[in-house]
Amino acid sequence: MVKAGGMSLADALKKAKSGQTVVIDGTVKSGAVSLPAGVNLAGKNNATIDFSQTSGSSGRGITLSGNGSTLSNITVKNASDNGIFISGSNNTLKYVTCCYNEDAGFQVSNGGANNKFYNCKSHHNADAKGENADGFAVKLHSGEGNYFENCVAEYNSDDGWDCYAAHGAVTLVNCQANYNGYCDGIYGDGNGFKMGGVDNKTPGKAAHLDPLNHKLIGCTAKGNYANGFDRNNQSGVVTMKNCISDSNKGNNYHWPLTGKPSALGYKVTFGKAIIEDCTNINGKVNITGATLKGNCKGF
Known part of the structure; x- marks a missing residue:
């Protein structure tokens, strides 16, 4: 004790x-x-x-x-x-x-x-x-x-x-x-949920994409000062299901198809995320790098 x-x-x-x-x-x-x-x-x-x-x-x-x-x-x-x-x-x-x-x-x-x-x-x-x-x-x-x-x-x-x-x-x-x-x-x-993607911290290795298939189920992002759900250069297939993003100051869902990570210095095309049965409230989105499935609302 x-x-x-x-x-x-x-x-x-x-x-x-x-x-x-x-x-x-x-x-x-x-x-x-x-x-x-x-x-x-x-x-x-x-x-x-x-x-x-x-x-x-x-x-x-x-x-x-x-x-x-x-x-x-x-x-x-x-x-x-x-x-x-x-x-x-x-x-x-x-x-x-x-x-x-x-x-x-x-x-x-x-x-x-x-x-x-x-x-x-x-x-x-x-x-x-x-x-x-x-x-x-x-x-x-x-x-x-x-x-x-x-x-x-x-x-x-x-x-x-x-x-x-x-x-x-x-x-x-x-x-x-x-x-x-x-x-x-x-x-x-x-950012609310910033899902990573570039590794430039492994000694002896050049900066590289590290594709990871994160899963977010029933998660909520509200009122964050940047993005609610953020790719952050993640090139894996991230799945968001039954998630809600509400009134974030950046994009509620930020999943561009391409980007130029500063650590890499060149343009890449990312893996397509899955946004399924999710809701967007009072905010903009960039979902060129995502596929909507099921009953999505507000996109």
């Missing part, structure tokens, strides 16, 4: 073994911690971990580099970098909130695969320049099978979801990306 005035979170994690659960009771303060593989974190009494003691780019709140942990019913806030950074696989997060961190609330990178997120929220995360703090960043060599259900990204300085230089397709079910691109006076890109 970790609670104010008792054992620190860092000390509790040092003693914990795989299969054991460390319980957070109420609000506790902590420096940056790494969660050992297979060790679980669970909260009670509005459990909150305040990482305001962290500083600089090494100040990620919780790092999961191992496999098989479950985090549930906790809020992670005030980290000087990511709230939660995952490079491990097969971890599960349920009812976890990341907020007021100085980089992306949740980030999955460096091979992290098959991580599952249920009912997680990421809001009011902002970095100084506004260009990094996404709600959920599944990028920079993330692996296959990362899955999000009933998750919400709102009021983050950059994007809701960002899949820049991801190496594996993501699935999003009933997720929301709302009002991203501005947070407490800081502006960023502001």
Whole structure:
């Protein structure tokens, strides 16, 4: 048990073994911690971990580099970098909130695969320049099978979801990306669901397209400062089904057929996305690179 005035979170994690659960009771303060593989974190009494003691780019709140942990019913806030950074696989997060961190609330990178997120929220995360703090960043060599259900990204300085230089397709079910691109006076890109596509970050390899067949089912993008659903040079076949895009300041659906990614420097033709049974409300679209199917409304 970790609670104010008792054992620190860092000390509790040092003693914990795989299969054991460390319980957070109420609000506790902590420096940056790494969660050992297979060790679980669970909260009670509005459990909150305040990482305001962290500083600089090494100040990620919780790092999961191992496999098989479950985090549930906790809020992670005030980290000087990511709230939660995952490079491990097969971890599960349920009812976890990341907020007021100085980089992306949740980030999955460096091979992290098959991580599952249920009912997680990421809001009011902002970095100084506004260009990094996404709600959920599944990028920079993330692996296959990362899955999000009933998750919400709102009021983050950059994007809701960002899949820049991801190496594996993501699935999003009933997720929301709302009002991203501005947070407490800081502006960023502001796309709701930005689906990635170019990898120019692999050492020793030239910039290249990395086609991924992302799936978005029942997702909603509203009031974002740029596009609601954004290709972002993704050349895979992205499927959007039963999705709603409403009142975004750029395009509600931004799926051009061709583009000239700055990292490549030449024009390319992208794979055609599938927009099925989706709705467009109060906004324009560019869907030259998409096929409408089923009962689509407002296009």
